[in-house]
Amino acid sequence: xxxxxxxxxxxxxxILGQGEGQFTEFKERPDKSISKEMVAFANSTGxxxxxxxxxxxxxxxxxxxxxxxxxxxxxxLNCDPKIYVNxxxxxxxxxxxxPESKNKPYSCSSGFYLRVGANSQKLTRDExxxxxxSQGIKAFDEEINSKFxxxxxxxxxxxxxxxxxxxxxxxxxxxxxxxxxxxAEYQDEKLVLNNxxxxxxxxxxxxxxxxxxxxxxxxxxxxxxxxxxxxxYDDGLLENIKQAINFITKRIKVEFVIESAEREEIPxxxxxxxxxxxxxxxxxxxxxxxxxDIFIEVYRNKIxxxxxxxxxxxxxxxxxxxLSKTRNTLIASLLARTTYVEKMGTGISRMNNAMKKAGxxxxxxxxxxxxxxxxxxxxxxxxxxxxxxxxxxxxxxxxNEKEGEKEGEEYGEKEGEEYGEKEGEKEGEKxxxxxxxxxxxxxxxxxxKVLSQISRNNKISISSIVAYTGxxxxxxxxxxxxxKDGGVIKRIGPAKGGHWExxxxxxxxxxxxxxxxxxxxxxxxxxxKVLSQMSQNNKISISNIAALTGxxxxxxxxxxxxxKNSRVIERIGPAKGGHWExxxxxxxx
Numbered sequence: 001x002x003x004x005x006x007x008x009x010x011x012x013x014x015i016l017g018q019g020e021g022q023f024t025e026f027k028e029r030p031d032k033s034i035s036k037e038m039v040a041f042a043n044s045t046g047x048x049x050x051x052x053x054x055x056x057x058x059x060x061x062x063x064x065x066x067x068x069x070x071x072x073x074x075x076x077l078n079c080d081p082k083i084y085v086n087x088x089x090x091x092x093x094x095x096x097x098x099p100e101s102k103n104k105p106y107s108c109s110s111g112f113y114l115r116v117g118a119n120s121q122k123l124t125r126d127e128x129x130x131x132x133x134s135q136g137i138k139a140f141d142e143e144i145n146s147k148f149x150x151x152x153x154x155x156x157x158x159x160x161x162x163x164x165x166x167x168x169x170x171x172x173x174x175x176x177x178x179x180x181x182x183x184a185e186y187q188d189e190k191l192v193l194n195n196x197x198x199x200x201x202x203x204x205x206x207x208x209x210x211x212x213x214x215x216x217x218x219x220x221x222x223x224x225x226x227x228x229x230x231x232x233y234d235d236g237l238l239e240n241i242k243q244a245i246n247f248i249t250k251r252i253k254v255e256f257v258i259e260s261a262e263r264e265e266i267p268x269x270x271x272x273x274x275x276x277x278x279x280x281x282x283x284x285x286x287x288x289x290x291x292x293d294i295f296i297e298v299y300r301n302k303i304x305x306x307x308x309x310x311x312x313x314x315x316x317x318x319x320x321x322x323l324s325k326t327r328n329t330l331i332a333s334l335l336a337r338t339t340y341v342e343k344m345g346t347g348i349s350r351m352n353n354a355m356k357k358a359g360x361x362x363x364x365x366x367x368x369x370x371x372x373x374x375x376x377x378x379x380x381x382x383x384x385x386x387x388x389x390x391x392x393x394x395x396x397x398x399x400n401e402k403e404g405e406k407e408g409e410e411y412g413e414k415e416g417e418e419y420g421e422k423e424g425e426k427e428g429e430k431x432x433x434x435x436x437x438x439x440x441x442x443x444x445x446x447x448x449k450v451l452s453q454i455s456r457n458n459k460i461s462i463s464s465i466v467a468y469t470g471x472x473x474x475x476x477x478x479x480x481x482x483x484k485d486g487g488v489i490k491r492i493g494p495a496k497g498g499h500w501e502x503x504x505x506x507x508x509x510x511x512x513x514x515x516x517x518x519x520x521x522x523x524x525x526x527x528x529k530v531l532s533q534m535s536q537n538n539k540i541s542i543s544n545i546a547a548l549t550g551x552x553x554x555x556x557x558x559x560x561x562x563x564k565n566s567r568v569i570e571r572i573g574p575a576k577g578g579h580w581e582x583x584x585x586x587x588x589x
Contacts, residue, residue, distance in 0.1 A: 007048075012090055014170045014180055015050070016057050020118040022333035023047040023182050028054045029062060034096075035075050035108035040120035041098035042083050042106040044329065045142050045182075047115060049096040061092030072096060079108050116326060117333060140287050141196035141330040147208055148198050150184070150191050155203040158236045162200060165238060166337035182330055195287070196330040199237050206234050210290045211308070214240045214282065216247040218298045220467040228464055237282055237331065241340055244278045244296050245271070250456070251298045253468060255557075256448065264575055269376055270354040273363065274303055276347045277374040279340050281307035284327050284372070292371075300467065301553075303376040310369045357576075359541030379547035445561065446471055450479045451502070454489060458499045470554045526551060530559050531582065534569065538579040 007015075020026055023046065025037045030051055041047035051072075052062035062068070069087060072094075076083040083106060086097040105112055105128060112123040159174070170177060175191050178184035183197030193201070198208050205212035213234040220226040229251070233243040252268040281294050286309030295306040309327060326332040335341050352362045355376075364375040449469040453460055465476050483489045492501050529549040533540055542560070546553045563569045570581045 006088055007090070007095065009090065010170075010172055011176060011180060012093070014172055014177075015048075016053070016059070017170070018168070018180075018337070019057050020055070021336070022115060022117055022329060024118075025049045025120075026053040026055055026057065027051050028060050030068065030071065034072070035079060036110060036113050036120050038076055038083050038085065038096075038098050039079055039106045039108045040113035040115040042079070042101040043104050043113065044100065044115035045139075046100035047098055049098065050093055051096065052093040059091075059093065062094055064089055064092075064094055068094070079106055081106060116329060117336060139329060141194065141199070141328040143195050144185070144187070144192050145195050145198055145208060146192070148193050148202065150193060153198075153202055153204070153207070154193075155201055155236070158203075158239070159201050162238055162334075162338075165339065166334075168337070181334065183334070194330070196328070196334060199287070199331065200334060201236065205236060209287060211285070211287045211293070212237075212240075214244050214294045214296065216244055216296045216298070218247075218251045220300065220463070222299045222301055224297075226467075228467060237335075238338070238340075241279055241282055244282075245275050247296065248274050248278070248298055248303065252303075254452065256452065266358075266575060268378060269303065269360065270358045272354040273351045273358075274305075274376060275340070276351045277303075277305045277363070277376065279335065280347055281305050281372070281374065283332050283335055283341075285309055286327060286370075289370070301378040305374040305376075307372050308370065310367045310372055359543050361547075378553065379543050445558075446475065447479050447483065450476060450483070451488070454500045455502060458501065460500070470552070526555065527559055527563065530556060530563070531569070534580045535582060538581065540580070 015024055018024070022044075023041075025041075025047065027034065027037075027049060028051075034049060034051075037047075037049050041049075052060055054060050072087065073085065076085045076098075081101075081103045083098060083101060086099075088095040088097065105123075107113075110122075112128050113120045114123055115121075156174075159178075163169075163177070168177070172180070175184070178191070178193070178197065179186075181197075183200070184191055184193045186192075195209075199205055199212060202208060213232055216231045216233065217224075217227060218229040220228055231243070231247055233240045235243070248269075249267075249271065254268070255266040256264070278296065281296075285294055285307040289308040292306075292308045294308070295304075297304045297306075332341075341347075348363075348365075355362055361377055361379065364377065366373040366375065446469070449471065450465055453465045453468050457464075462473060462476050462480070465471070466473050469476070471479075480489070484491070487503060490501050490503060492499050526549070529551065530545055533545045533548055542553060542556050545551070546556045549556070551559075560569070564571070567583055570583055572579050572581050
């Protein structure tokens with residue numbers, strides 16, 4: 001980007017408030033490392049070095065003299081090739097403006113460097129070679145786009161939303177802010193925006209790029225046989241991120257754990273993991289590739305996020321997850337100012353830590369030369385049996401619907417449970433209270449699952465409830481009939497186009513007696529499997545029990561509920577951080 005050489009006092013105040021970044025480096029005093037920063041800016045898109053400001057954005061000042069000026073100019077001229085800088089004095093601060101240079105790559109006595117975010121990264125021999133070959137090809141996000149007409153194509157609402165997300169407050173004009181953010185410059189006295197600025201702030205991004213969209217799909221099972229919902233978002237990068245995260249949040253399963261008077265909600269996947277995956281896909285997408293979109297696919301027991309563009313240049317496979325490299329430096333810099341990016345270069349470790357804390361397997365990353373896949377699985381069994389192929393990602397179809405429905409029903413079936421009851425029957429009954437009055441009818445765990453889905457989406461269909469809960473269609477129909485007869489819900493309008501209404505506030509209270517006959521003293525093979533895992537690891541999670549035993553998650557939950565109601569096991573402490581205790585031995589067959 002063409003740097004404006006002179007800055008005003010107001011712009012300096014703005015820069016101090018933002019701190020170091022893609023175009024800004026602070027130095028309390030001149031030292032040997034200043035040549036490294038000059039080379040890094042010259043090899044990138046230019047930048048400024050502020051001498052007299054500490055790393056924590058405090059003005060320390062510097063004694064300016066002809067000797068200091070000569071020292072800085074000599075340092076720049078000793079780079080190879082020579083770098084020609086511009087110097088400006090603002091009070092006690094010396095501003096060294098380094099332009100983007102044409103004769104790349106540049107080096108200093110300690111090597112070759114490139115500016116990446118707020119850091120100047122040293123290049124290896126192979127990276128230098130690839131960098132030299134790539135010169136002459138300007139980065140996509142930094143290219144000025146002559147088709148964009150400011151201010152006609154500019155969306156001030158999106159710009160204000162970004163300033164709010166980045167916590168930027170300034171008295172600078174709109175134009176000055178755009179320039180200081182690195183997304184605009186003046187050419188022939190006209191303000192022009194680069195591609196990064198257009199992707200963030202255009203009224204209609206797809207008017208300029210076919211690659212600006214994010215496509216989200218929800219599927220009933222773990223294949224694409226039956227699609228439940230599809231959304232296409234194309235409202236600027238920041239809004240695309242918000243909408244994509246919201247799409248996932250609304251469609252993953254939520255487990256309700258009642259250990260006291262309050263109910264704890266535990267989502268199927270930690271938000272930190274899939275939020276970071278969405279941001280990474282949008283940040284690192286190859287926007288030059290028009291052949292495909294970013295796809296976010298929410299399946300029954302997994303999430304697959306796909307973006308065009310393999311590993312970025314200069315990043316070896318063995319360094320993936322260890323080194324921070326970005327394809328779109330300017331886009332990454334803009335996102336790094338928001339709360340969506342906590343710290344550049346730490347995303348993968350934070351995602352895996354969040355998954356580990358939730359008792360889930362680490363994310364699986366697949367990539368080739370053209371595409372990058374992020375796979376989030378509910379358990380190890382699914383992760384080990386799901387292979388990423390062209391047929392399983394990167395699009396939405398309706399093939400093999402009958403086979404998919406059959407496979408999906410098998411997920412809800414019980415795997416050899418000797419005490420498996422018909423769907424819709426009650427296990428570990430709970431009282432439902434409305435307006436403080438207890439109904440005579442008791443409602444169980446499956447009733448709560450259905451009520452939970454209706455409360456989240458009052459237009460939900462029976463088939464969608466089946467997909468979310470793992471219950472059979474006939475079981476859901478019986479539960480709905482029971483809830484309607486009990487005066488808990490009612491249907492408003494026709495079957496198609498109508499909606500559900502929950503009559504009053506329905507609150508799930510403490511466990512009561514099991515509805516029907518008591519369980520016997522003997523337990524079958526699946527109960528034995530669960531008890532065996534608990535005896536080996538009393539802090540084991542339900543998802544890990546499912547993965548190690550081969551049972552479904554819903555099957556494990558039902559077995560645990562039976563064992564708790566029969567006082568065979570007890571949960572000590574909260575859902576997260578607590579442990580299982582085997583109270584007494586039962587006859588295990």
